[in-house]
Amino acid sequence: MEIMKYKTNTIVSWDLQGKEKQRVLWRPYFRDTAYLIFVIDSTDHEYINDARDELHRLLSEPDLFNAHLLVYANKCDLANAMSVAKITDKLELHLVKDRRWQLVQTCATSGEGLFEEWKHGHQKLFVHLIGLYYTIVLCLLYKVWLYNSRSKFNRDETKKYELVLYKPIEPILQEGPQxxxxxxxxxxxxxxxxxxxxxxxxxxxxxxxxxxxxxxxxxxxxxxxxxxxxxxxxxxxxxxxxxxxxxxxxxxxxxxxxxxxxxxxxxxxxxxxxxxxxxxxxxxxxxxxxxxxxxxxxxxxxxxxxxxxxxxxxxxxxxxxxxxxxxxxxxxxxxxxxxxxxxxxxxxxxxxx
Known part of the structure; x- marks a missing residue:
């Protein structure tokens, strides 16, 4: 468990196993997802088709139907990186018509492209990071209440946390004093x-x-x-x-x-x-x-x-x-x-x- 902060956004992240047999365990973390961030290695021509299949499998999940899609094409600075047009074609993004989506070229070492989508964020975000064996990272962003100045969650942004336990709960909104x-x-x-x-x-x-x-x-x-x-x-x-x-x-x-x-x-x-x-x-x-x-x-x-x-x-x-x-x-x-x-x-x- 790790906590990061960028401007008004707070990201709480943990790493889940990404091997194929373990991906069914992700589903409890899909609820109330605001954004689906899919990060690929732009130089990894070998696994781009696997990335496509995994992405469209995720987009078909019922709990992700309302999630906007942001694709980070990382390592864009390298000579053998695929172009935006090629990645769009390989991932078949033109078939994604049921939600807003965007493809952004990024470079993790320089920060290029990484923070453009975060500049206008007004709510803190709760993120699950799931590492896949072919260097793809899936991020599920959950909206979380804004924390006031007295919260210990805001006092020290360098704190690291271990998720000891968590049981997913389907939310219910109250009517009146219930x-x-x-x-x-x-x-x-x-x-x-x-x-x-x-x-x-x-x-x-x-x-x-x-x-x-x-x-x-x-x-x-x-x-x-x-x-x-x-x-x-x-x-x-x-x-x-x-x-x-x-x-x-x-x-x-x-x-x-x-x-x-x-x-x-x-x-x-x-x-x-x-x-x-x-x-x-x-x-x-x-x-x-x-x-x-x-x-x-x-x-x-x-x-x-x-x-x-x-x-x-x-x-x-x-x-x-x-x-x-x-x-x-x-x-x-x-x-x-x-x-x-x-x-x-x-x-x-x-x-x-």
Whole structure:
């Protein structure tokens, strides 16, 4: 795992095996792809047909139908490099009519052509790098939330990370204050429990756990899961690594926290309480044994894109959930905990499923 930054773009990358038998393992990483970057060796006349076949195989993947295509023709500075016209013909790019595409000649040693497509980027990008045995690299770019200035993800661009675990989750967007129920529905789908958000919502109302979809008490979630033959456990989050221990045991975790304007963890005393699903973990490699710079991969109901949050920020946000937003304390349209306090219902708690 490695993190790079160019202007307003942040690229989180890892290397996956590219041998033919292992390419079927790429599919979980295709979801929500914004751009497909295909890099070839312009001097490699022998494998250009293999590159063509692999490219068109990728373009036929359902999860890549909406991805724009950028082809980097590297080593353009060498004498035996193929021309743009020849590469276009060899890769049969003229047959690509279902998406925007562009072929750019590049030189990795000088940087020529590499950054032209990045100059106007306004969103950070989450990238998977997949190295193929014939020197082709496939990059899948995921849009990720913009990080504010306090994020540890922005403080040190030289940090390197190891992907410890990751379980792909199909995103679900919430309607109204249903963040907890939506996070639960996404967690259920990971356990092959095909339950719709509406079904969970109706059962939660029947059990008097919610009115509009809000869930201000972590303790009701295991009881709600029982209705769908799923086991969940409420855990005390006393130290940062408690969450990691649950993830490494095979669980994914529902975590309450205060959500900032960009959905990152913040400290609002519970007034911006929100639920997210943690389903991945990145270990920072270059610092001490501290977990200060570790990241968690998250999904929640207000965005369809994967996010990478500081685990320490999330832990601290979770630990200061004490009060309901004053605007909701007297609102009969919400199912609120006693005395409008979150100290016993959300603070320092998460749910493992």
């Amino acid at each position: 963040c907890g129920i939506v996070a639960l529905a996404m967690a259920m789908s990971n356990h092959s429990c095909d339950v719709k958000v509406q079904s969970i919502f109706e059962k939660a109302k029947e059990l008097l756990y919610t009115i509009q979809g809000e869930l201000f008490d972590a303790h009701v979630i295991p009881h709600l899961c029982e209705q769908f033959n799923l086991t969940a456990t409420v855990h005390k989050w006393a130290k940062v690594t408690d969450l990691v221990d649950c993830l490494q045991s095979g669980c994914i975790c529902l975590v309450p926290y205060d959500s900032d304007a960009n959905h990152e963890p913040c400290l609002k005393k519970g007034h911006r309480a929100h639920w997210l699903l943690v389903h991945g973990y990145l270990k920072e490699l270059t610092s001490s044994s501290s977990n200060e710079y570790d990241l968690v991969l998250v999904q929640h109901g207000k965005s369809k894109f994967l996010g990478a949050f500081s685990m320490l920020d999330l832990f601290q946000s979770n630990g200061q959930l004490v009060d309901i937003d004053p605007k909701r304390r007297t609102d009969s349209e919400y199912c609120l905990p006693k005395d409008a306090s979150l100290k016993e219902t959300l603070c320092n708690l998460f749910v493992a499923i």
